[in-house]
Amino acid sequence: MALPRLAVTAGEPAGIGPELIARLAATELAADLVAITDRALLARAAARCGLSITLDDDDGTPREHREAGSLRVHHIPLAATEIPGQPDPRNARHVLTTLAEAADGCLARRYAAVVTAPLQKASINEAGVRFSGHTEYFAERTRTDVVMMLASPELRVALATTHLPLSAVPAAITRTALERTLRIVHAELQAKFGIAAPRIAVLGLNPHAGEGGHLGREELDTIIPLLDTLRAEGMQLLGPLPADTAFVPAQRARYDAVLAMYHDQALPVLKSEAFDRTVNLTLGLPFIRTSVDHGTALDLAGTGRADPASLIAAAKLALTLAARRRKESEQA
Known part of the structure; x- marks a missing residue:
């Protein structure tokens, strides 16, 4: 049976999100993880964590097994290379594009759910874009x-x-x-x-x-x-x-x-x-969205010490909810 495909967005490039995704990929979570972000950003984050992970382009084909350390990537390039701990408003459009792809991909059933790492609202607003958070963004995107x-x-x-x-x-x-x-x-x-x-x-x-x-x-x-x-x-x-x-x-x-x-x-x-x-x-929402319960932890970004527990919990809950939805759909 094909693994459920989880879209995972990295949030603020200068925050701990990319490192959390690298640590999530290193687990044996039974999911086809698709990171929606910049490929090189993830590689740098993994290196800061001392992890060796395999980054594959996402071609959408079903996967029945995922090795720990394996991660698919839907590449969306940064506008400016990140400096850990220092958000750059030039990357605001990158962040919003990752959210749009995650939402649209869920609506099109390319993903079973989306799991979001934390973002920096102020950085997006400083780029001239009115933004109050993931929750409000997805509500507006789906008109729900x-x-x-x-x-x-x-x-x-x-x-x-x-x-x-x-x-x-x-x-x-x-x-x-x-x-x-x-x-x-x-x-x-x-x-x-x-x-x-x-x-x-x-x-x-x-x-x-x-x-x-x-x-x-x-x-x-x-x-x-x-x-x-x-x-x-x-x-x-x-x-x-x-x-x-x-x-x-x-x-x-x-x-x-x-x-x-x-x-x-x-x-x-x-x-x-x-x-x-x-x-x-x-x-x-018309799709499943889970997230961490914390912020970007800019003071920890780049150190490789950020705790991935909340992101792992978010991914596990997304899988549980997706399995329940799939079972109910099969019984309908």
Whole structure:
């Protein structure tokens, strides 16, 4: 049987992404790994890690086995040779082209999933391109509504808002947006994780979930009425829960996933517990996309010491989700 083809993008050329891909290629992961980036960039990254890897042009032919250290490459040249730790805006178009190829390749079924290494948003914006992240880019590319979820073996956290200034979050918590998000999370917990009746804990926006309106009215005016409506449809929704107690063991046993209102409300809990085992997953896309849960680590770039654990976890989750999708397709 042919191995599933995983597209892997290297992200910021001056960051740790290329080195992480070299280390991923050195594992015995049962996948046909296709790196979408510059071939010479990968060769230099492997050398910095002290690894000997084989880089083959990707011709799209099925592979039934992959030797550790073997990596296929869809070559997209850099505009400027990377200097580890020093992002160059001239390479912004290279980064965006790799993402476009990964997304379009998944839509065309050339790849079973895409796994993304971290990129540097500032470098792309400095090149004059409006860009707020992988999640938003893939949503725009596919014209779909998406939700960011970070998942570890112990906890799943989805976000109602992603890369927004904290001052902009309350206005973004609208009934329409929150309903769309909860419906996506509910459907994807069923489709991707096989949970027939998902239980979702919804956090309040304000301290103590608003304290009955004394610490903010978003819970009373928006969150609670929506949860009541969706519960009437049969969704199992807890909350709104105070964020400071939602993650204690007694609460965790009651839900399958958490919906946080903003980026830093819940992710510190997740990352402090399982930083090397957490995966960023985009829900709602017409294809599978997973990623690391960390940034470009410019201070580590070029040293060969970056830990590939999160990228390996992302690749393994992508394979698990692709296998479930393939099985359901065969049974349909």
